[in-house]
Amino acid sequence: MSAFTDFWDAQLIWRDPLLASVISGGLLGFLGVYVVLRRIVFVSAALTQLSTLGIIVALLVEERLGVEVEHAGVQLLVALAFSAGGALLLGTLGTGRRLPAEAGVGMTYVLAGALVILGANKLIHVAHDLNSLIFGNAVAVPVQDVVILAVAAVVVGLVHTVFRKEVVFVSFDRETAEAMGMNASLWSGVLYFTIGLAIPVAARVVGALPVFAFLTVPAAAALTASSRLKTAFAISTVLGAIAAGAGYLASWTLQVPTGATMVTAAGLLFVGAVLVRVVRE
Amino acid sequence: MAPLIRLDNVTIGYGRVALLSGVSLSVEPDDFLAIVGPNGGGKTTLLRALLGTLQPLSGRREQPGPLTVGYVPQRDHVDVLWPLTTGDVVAMGRIPARGAGRRLLPEDERCARAALDRAGLGELWERPFRDLSGGQRQRTLIARALAAEPQLLALDEPTNGMDPAAELSAMDLLRELHGSGQIAVVMISHRLEAVANYAKRLAFVDKEQALWRVGPLPEMLRPEELSRLYGREVLVREEGGRRFVYPVGGGSP
Numbered sequence: 394m395s396a397f398t399d400f401w402d403a404q405l406i407w408r409d410p411l412l413a414s415v416i417s418g419g420l421l422g423f424l425g426v427y428v429v430l431r432r433i434v435f436v437s438a439a440l441t442q443l444s445t446l447g448i449i450v451a452l453l454v455e456e457r458l459g460v461e462v463e464h465a466g467v468q469l470l471v472a473l474a475f476s477a478g479g480a481l482l483l484g485t486l487g488t489g490r491r492l493p494a495e496a497g498v499g500m501t502y503v504l505a506g507a508l509v510i511l512g513a514n515k516l517i518h519v520a521h522d523l524n525s526l527i528f529g530n531a532v533a534v535p536v537q538d539v540v541i542l543a544v545a546a547v548v549v550g551l552v553h554t555v556f557r558k559e560v561v562f563v564s565f566d567r568e569t570a571e572a573m574g575m576n577a578s579l580w581s582g583v584l585y586f587t588i589g590l591a592i593p594v595a596a597r598v599v600g601a602l603p604v605f606a607f608l609t610v611p612a613a614a615a616l617t618a619s620s621r622l623k624t625a626f627a628i629s630t631v632l633g634a635i636a637a638g639a640g641y642l643a644s645w646t647l648q649v650p651t652g653a654t655m656v657t658a659a660g661l662l663f664v665g666a667v668l669v670r671v672v673r674e
Numbered sequence: 675m676a677p678l679i680r681l682d683n684v685t686i687g688y689g690r691v692a693l694l695s696g697v698s699l700s701v702e703p704d705d706f707l708a709i710v711g712p713n714g715g716g717k718t719t720l721l722r723a724l725l726g727t728l729q730p731l732s733g734r735r736e737q738p739g740p741l742t743v744g745y746v747p748q749r750d751h752v753d754v755l756w757p758l759t760t761g762d763v764v765a766m767g768r769i770p771a772r773g774a775g776r777r778l779l780p781e782d783e784r785c786a787r788a789a790l791d792r793a794g795l796g797e798l799w800e801r802p803f804r805d806l807s808g809g810q811r812q813r814t815l816i817a818r819a820l821a822a823e824p825q826l827l828a829l830d831e832p833t834n835g836m837d838p839a840a841e842l843s844a845m846d847l848l849r850e851l852h853g854s855g856q857i858a859v860v861m862i863s864h865r866l867e868a869v870a871n872y873a874k875r876l877a878f879v880d881k882e883q884a885l886w887r888v889g890p891l892p893e894m895l896r897p898e899e900l901s902r903l904y905g906r907e908v909l910v911r912e913e914g915g916r917r918f919v920y921p922v923g924g925g926s927p
Contacts, residue, residue, distance in 0.1 A: 569745045
């Protein structure tokens, strides 16, 4: 009982990080349905790396050139520019005559990853933060980050509520949507842009590894458990939020790394979804 | 009667690579045009240029007025990973007309259900699309195109991979749709026999031979025209009111 009392008394410390984690998990869980169904799982991995690279570049600019970018909003804007720009670029990659689109995605992922390591190697003052940045550590989340995250979630939610049918049609059957007069590039761009918006905002809170996990695992669980698209979106959103929240609380209780615990929680939920499917069949 | 679409001395291709030049073609409101040629011969590229989703490298595409297109892709181009019901898929045909950001209305569902009925699958509205047979999926995609209430129905290899009975059934459905309403049909097939009993006009396309020919069906089914397309002697016979196309030496063109 006293353990719970201690935990409850410390709510000022964990309330905002928990809230931010839950919003991140839900937001990314929702978008993950598109990521899995459009078979662009590695696009999300590449965008997560690009977003991290954006923050590294912002920090390098500050440290080496003396340009003030310490403000969280500026760093986030740079990360957003990298992520959203990468999203729009990767979204337009088609299968060429010589190389498949996957080659471009793979190269973006490894090059961005390599540049993150090289950039981090040149940073003197913030090396201790980089582990959190990449692997996630939602221990201390400023209120403004929670607000930014909530605003991003509302924007993404609104866009996908209003334009759901267009984005679903173009994602499901681009060829037909285009032939029937729809602007397939525009609606694909809308989807990629919202993914590119969500990634850096969430990565700032939970780190790159959980972001990649939340864009993949809850959706995989939801699509395993459900045969309806609307239900899959709802389940994936809820599972993402639960994995993030439960992972955060478990990491607090067990005193283990937060990001890795969240990913493990998501993995356990996927196992649960598989079991539900097996039992049902 | 003004044509729905007209290509005037068009060169089609991708990037800077021209596949076919000198293509002139009009699609009339009561047309049933079959575009025939070998696999990889440029048929889909031509259809894309016709529909305006691919800009011609040169020449002109004209569309005198607004045009509602119903499109049926090759059924293996549609991803069955998506957890959609047959009704979800058919209702997509209403989206382009409804406009961006506007919800589908009850009348859209009525129209989509009527289209599925017309395709003979009315009772499968709630069935997962991925659980349908190949022939049922093809009919569902045709229903989706019909749900748009199109002036032009464009189909890319609609009978590809079907068994003979399903192929006949799908082609009979197309003839019925064409005959019962004001719908022009443009379809692609690599199998001449699949369209020889249905189309009003035939177009032969083969980029390897730089071949482009279009004309009324009887004219295009002459042995000398077919021999030019297939590079071998081809016979056309009528038995029991149906045309059969035989390459000399057996096989199917």
